[in-house]
Amino acid sequence: MAMFVAKRLLMALATVLVVAVLAFLLVHAMPGSPGAVSLGAGASQEAIEELNQRLGWNDPLFVQFFRWLGDAVQGNFGASLIDGRSVSADLASRLPVTASLAAGTTVLSAILGIALGVTAAVRGGLLDRILGGFVGLLVALPPFWIGIIFVYLFAVQSSVFPATGYVPFEVSPQDWALSLALPIITLAVGAAAFLARQTRASMLEALQQEHIRTLRATATPTWKILYIHALRYASLPIVAGIALQFMGLFGGSVIAEQLFAMPGLGQAVQASVSTHDAPAVQGVVVIATIVVVAVNLLLELATKFLDPKLRAS
Amino acid sequence: MIPSIAPTAAPRKTALAKFSGHRLLTSPGGLAGTVWLAALVLASLTAPLWLPYKTEDQDFTAVLSGPSVVHWLGTDELGRDLLSRIFSSAAETLGTSLITAVVGVGLGTILAMAAAASFRAEGIISRITEIMMSLPGTVIMLAVIGAVGINIPLIMAILGVLISSGIYRVMLGQAKSLQSQLYVDAAKVDGVGPLGIGLRHVLPGLANTIVVQSALIFAVGMLIQAGLAFIGFGPPLPKPSWGGMIQSASQHVYDAPWLMVPTGAVLALTVLSANAIGNALGKAPNATASHLPSAAIRRKRAADAAASAAAAPAGDNLPAAGQLSVRGLSVGVDGGTPLVTDVTFDVAPGTVLGLVGESGCGKTMTALSLLGLLPSGVSVSAGQILWNGKNLASATEKDLEGIRGRDIALISQEPMRALDPMFTVGYQLTAAVRRLGRAGKAEARAEALSLLEKVGIVDARRILRSYPHQISGGMAQRVAIALALSGKPRLLVADEPTTALDVTVQAEILSLLRSLVKDTGMSVVMVTHDLGVVADICDNVAVMYAGQVVESGRTASILDNPRHPYTLALLAADPHANTAHDMPERLATIKGQVPQPKDWPAGCRFAARCQFAGSACTIPVPLLPSGSEDGEVRCVKADELAVEGLEWVATDVPTHRVLEIVEKDMA
Numbered sequence: 001m002a003m004f005v006a007k008r009l010l011m012a013l014a015t016v017l018v019v020a021v022l023a024f025l026l027v028h029a030m031p032g033s034p035g036a037v038s039l040g041a042g043a044s045q046e047a048i049e050e051l052n053q054r055l056g057w058n059d060p061l062f063v064q065f066f067r068w069l070g071d072a073v074q075g076n077f078g079a080s081l082i083d084g085r086s087v088s089a090d091l092a093s094r095l096p097v098t099a100s101l102a103a104g105t106t107v108l109s110a111i112l113g114i115a116l117g118v119t120a121a122v123r124g125g126l127l128d129r130i131l132g133g134f135v136g137l138l139v140a141l142p143p144f145w146i147g148i149i150f151v152y153l154f155a156v157q158s159s160v161f162p163a164t165g166y167v168p169f170e171v172s173p174q175d176w177a178l179s180l181a182l183p184i185i186t187l188a189v190g191a192a193a194f195l196a197r198q199t200r201a202s203m204l205e206a207l208q209q210e211h212i213r214t215l216r217a218t219a220t221p222t223w224k225i226l227y228i229h230a231l232r233y234a235s236l237p238i239v240a241g242i243a244l245q246f247m248g249l250f251g252g253s254v255i256a257e258q259l260f261a262m263p264g265l266g267q268a269v270q271a272s273v274s275t276h277d278a279p280a281v282q283g284v285v286v287i288a289t290i291v292v293v294a295v296n297l298l299l300e301l302a303t304k305f306l307d308p309k310l311r312a313s
Numbered sequence: 314m315i316p317s318i319a320p321t322a323a324p325r326k327t328a329l330a331k332f333s334g335h336r337l338l339t340s341p342g343g344l345a346g347t348v349w350l351a352a353l354v355l356a357s358l359t360a361p362l363w364l365p366y367k368t369e370d371q372d373f374t375a376v377l378s379g380p381s382v383v384h385w386l387g388t389d390e391l392g393r394d395l396l397s398r399i400f401s402s403a404a405e406t407l408g409t410s411l412i413t414a415v416v417g418v419g420l421g422t423i424l425a426m427a428a429a430a431s432f433r434a435e436g437i438i439s440r441i442t443e444i445m446m447s448l449p450g451t452v453i454m455l456a457v458i459g460a461v462g463i464n465i466p467l468i469m470a471i472l473g474v475l476i477s478s479g480i481y482r483v484m485l486g487q488a489k490s491l492q493s494q495l496y497v498d499a500a501k502v503d504g505v506g507p508l509g510i511g512l513r514h515v516l517p518g519l520a521n522t523i524v525v526q527s528a529l530i531f532a533v534g535m536l537i538q539a540g541l542a543f544i545g546f547g548p549p550l551p552k553p554s555w556g557g558m559i560q561s562a563s564q565h566v567y568d569a570p571w572l573m574v575p576t577g578a579v580l581a582l583t584v585l586s587a588n589a590i591g592n593a594l595g596k597a598p599n600a601t602a603s604h605l606p607s608a609a610i611r612r613k614r615a616a617d618a619a620a621s622a623a624a625a626p627a628g629d630n631l632p633a634a635g636q637l638s639v640r641g642l643s644v645g646v647d648g649g650t651p652l653v654t655d656v657t658f659d660v661a662p663g664t665v666l667g668l669v670g671e672s673g674c675g676k677t678m679t680a681l682s683l684l685g686l687l688p689s690g691v692s693v694s695a696g697q698i699l700w701n702g703k704n705l706a707s708a709t710e711k712d713l714e715g716i717r718g719r720d721i722a723l724i725s726q727e728p729m730r731a732l733d734p735m736f737t738v739g740y741q742l743t744a745a746v747r748r749l750g751r752a753g754k755a756e757a758r759a760e761a762l763s764l765l766e767k768v769g770i771v772d773a774r775r776i777l778r779s780y781p782h783q784i785s786g787g788m789a790q791r792v793a794i795a796l797a798l799s800g801k802p803r804l805l806v807a808d809e810p811t812t813a814l815d816v817t818v819q820a821e822i823l824s825l826l827r828s829l830v831k832d833t834g835m836s837v838v839m840v841t842h843d844l845g846v847v848a849d850i851c852d853n854v855a856v857m858y859a860g861q862v863v864e865s866g867r868t869a870s871i872l873d874n875p876r877h878p879y880t881l882a883l884l885a886a887d888p889h890a891n892t893a894h895d896m897p898e899r900l901a902t903i904k905g906q907v908p909q910p911k912d913w914p915a916g917c918r919f920a921a922r923c924q925f926a927g928s929a930c931t932i933p934v935p936l937l938p939s940g941s942e943d944g945e946v947r948c949v950k951a952d953e954l955a956v957e958g959l960e961w962v963a964t965d966v967p968t969h970r971v972l973e974i975v976e977k978d979m980a
Binding site: 011012014015018019022023026027029030031121122123124125126127128136137139140141142143144145148149151152156204207208209210211212213214215216217218219220221222225226229230232233247248250252254255258259265266269270272273274276281284285288289291292293296308309 | 455543566581608610732745748782796799
């Protein structure tokens with residue numbers, strides 16, 4: 001077990017390192033030097049040159065890389081080229097926003113998705129077909145479109161929820177929850193539809209297993225077959241689906257963050273890419289990768305725990 | 314053992330393609346999706362010819378208007394016609410999304426094929442794709458946009474690369490199973506190179522998955538492209554794009570909510586179409602049936618059972634307690650093909666009945682119907698299963714639940730698959746004992762231990778703690794038998810209980826079953842295709858062929874004095890039935906294979922494979938007393954064969970003999 005964890009940790013570290021190199025190279029391929037980006041269109045060539053020199057832009061690439069990596073390992077991603085603020089501090093303030101969004105969406109979509117998927121698989125018949133059609137429609141609707149419709153319904157027509165903005169938890173827990181409601185519901189629609197499909201398919205596959213027949217032959221009550229045995233068998237792919245959704249939301253929530261003016265990681269990527277703010281892009285790519293790789297690691301451990309075959313080995 | 318000819322033909326490329334196309338056009342969703350996509354592409358490519366406005370035409374008399382005669386879908390904030398903008402940008406949206414599908418699925422397929430072809434390649438590729446899958450895709454995409462600018466075809470291609478690792482995972486299993494087919498091995502021996510094998514044998518088999526995945530990824534590409542345009546990474550501004558149009562509509566959700574509708578609807582319809590095509594093609598043609606029918610099916614069955622029970626109350630001549638009587642049982646696919654027709658047999662308490670025949674003769678279906686455990690989509694269509702004063706064929710699920718395990722128990726063919734892999738043996742066995750024996754927790758635990766010891770497991774305590782995958786097949790079958798015994802049943806239905814086991818283990822399990830019958834006095838219905846098993850343990854035999862009983866009677870008389878040509882053939886083809894001294898030089902075979910239910914002839918169903926068939930065999934044959942004890946046989950020539958003392962011959966049928974018989978027949 002310890003060996004397994006150690007091996008996986010090493011692999012995760014390698015992944016983050018690869019992404020760090022990639023992020024560094026990508027950012028260097030961006031048009032415009034940091035000096036030009038930082039000083040804006042009106043700056044003189046000399047001023048740009050001087051700033052570039054000060055930022056080390058003219059040093060050999062690998063020198064720059066190791067300087068950046070050395071700082072990054074200590075949690076310092078440099079200063080934004082646009083407003084001079086510390087990238088690390090900025091990301092630290094954004095991480096809770098995206099984490100709340102992703103966690104809320106994952107919980108809500110998991111509850112809805114599993115309930116819908118199990119219902120469709122277990123009940124069958126007309127209900128299954130109706131749910132299938134409904135889920136198919138939800139998967140096809142773009143999330144931003146759904147978000148705008150929600151804004152129209154719940155914020156414009158009836159002001160149940162605030163249309164945009166984020167209130168930190170420390171300021172007011174109640175307003176925090178209200179400000180998260182619409183973005184979470186928006187993101188959860190598609191995620192729940194995806195999970196409902198995954199759950200339905202996994203449940204049906206579980207019910208095709210021969211041991212279900214043995215359970216019936218020993219007079220196991222139907223509810224127990226469905227909710228203890230079949231659901232347990234189906235749990236592996238369902239958990240994988242949930243983790244996949246959660247990972248996708250780190251950075252993938254950019255649309256919801258943009259739409260609802262949430263100061264999260266997604267918005268940071270969008271803004272820094274638009275403004276060619278190199279240190280910010282590098283920082284957010286690395287942070288998002290670390291989170292996703294960590295979740296992936298947890299998923300593997302969960303899988304190992306859930307599957308008796310893997311647990312034993 | 315009965316030689317049976319398994320269909321080994323490889324799936325043909327053309328047949329596969331035809332089948333898929335057929336499925337696409339017969340599914341309403343697939344057809345609608347195809348029509349919509351084709352219409353959209355056509356409309357978009359011909360847009361300059363028919364659109365009433367140019368994309369940039371501004372109509373200041375109708376800014377933010379709803380649908381009107383002049384602007385069918387309304388106008389945006391600059392008075393531009395929505396219909397024109399939506400349709401003129403369609404072709405580009407679809408085309409660039411197709412790039413993602415082609416790159417993603419293409420690269421994924423190539424990787425999967427490479428990995429399937431070489432073990433080393435698989436290790437490397439799997440590692441790389443694992444890393445790719447644990448990357449924050451959206452963030453990477455945006456970083457790429459930062460580096461290369463808004464070059465939509467390139468961005469969509471990179472999205473395809475990111476997606477390819479997921480496709481690889483989907484494809485790998487299938488590619489590997491294709492690569493390990495026998496005909497691929499044969500091709501390798503013939504000197505076909507890896508590339509040739511990939512192109513000729515693996516790729517065609519993947520064709521359907523490729524199309525399905527392409528359709529689905531195409532839809533994903535469209536959504537992501539629209540999402541990128543929505544957050545400002547779409548084509549430069551005056552140019553229309555669906556995501557950009559929704560973005561500008563979102564600015565007017567307060568004063569012109571209609572603006573959201575047309576673009577959103579077209580985008581959703583297009584994504585829906587691609588998904589519908591993927592789903593129509595991806596539907597497995599014959600998915601394995603569920604072992605627990607859905608609630609909707611169970612409700613319908615309950616209603617049917619109630620109706621038929623009301624219509625035909627169980628007759629007067631009920632069998633004695635502990636006796637099973639099956640009368641005229643027919644089982645079929647719901648609303649169609651029969652699988653078992655008019656099967657009748659009795660099992661007296663403490664006796665063992667063997668149901669014998671090749672695969673596909675309806676033995677297992679007959680056995681499962683005794684417990685009401687037919688897979689979903691298959692049901693009893695006629696006849697009675699009489700047990701303890703009840704007709705199980707029309708019993709409610711609730712009644713059956715009271716009988717399963719307690720009165721009638723089941724052990725099945727593959728012990729490893731019969732046990733739940735997620736729970737320990739102890740959990741499964743104790744739960745059954747508690748349920749069926751109504752015992753307390755501690756009591757059940759002790760009972761589980763003694764059951765395991767009873768079925769000959771020495772270290773029962775360890776087995777109780779084990780998961781099914783941790784024990785051997787023979788051990789698992791002993792556990793399955795213990796599980797079946799947990800309710801002290803009076804009838805055990807054993808569906809080929811030894812087929813999946815090693816020969817030495819087979820003998821052990823058989824002797825265990827024999828001693829259990831002796832000790833407990835329970836009766837057994839033993840499904841098998843092994844005449845050795847029949848000789849070993851069965852008191853009576855019913856030989857089944859193509860859904861019918863063709864011969865039945867006491868084991869000794871059937872084995873010594875078979876009357877039906879099929880029984881003759883089975884015996885002649887069984888290496889164990891031919892003892893050492895009379896071992897023929899060449900073991901007999903039965904030409905052809907058991908016909909599919911849809912191909913059953915009206916006359917004798919065995920006629921097409923029978924060495925003795927004649928013109929009399931084309932009319933339906935009744936089951937008649939065979940003359941030896943209470944045996945019955947379903948063959949018009951049974952008497953004739955007995956008188957002539959004919960035997961099933963090992964070589965191909967000498968034509969003169971067939972002619973002889975036919976001539977006699979004519980006379």
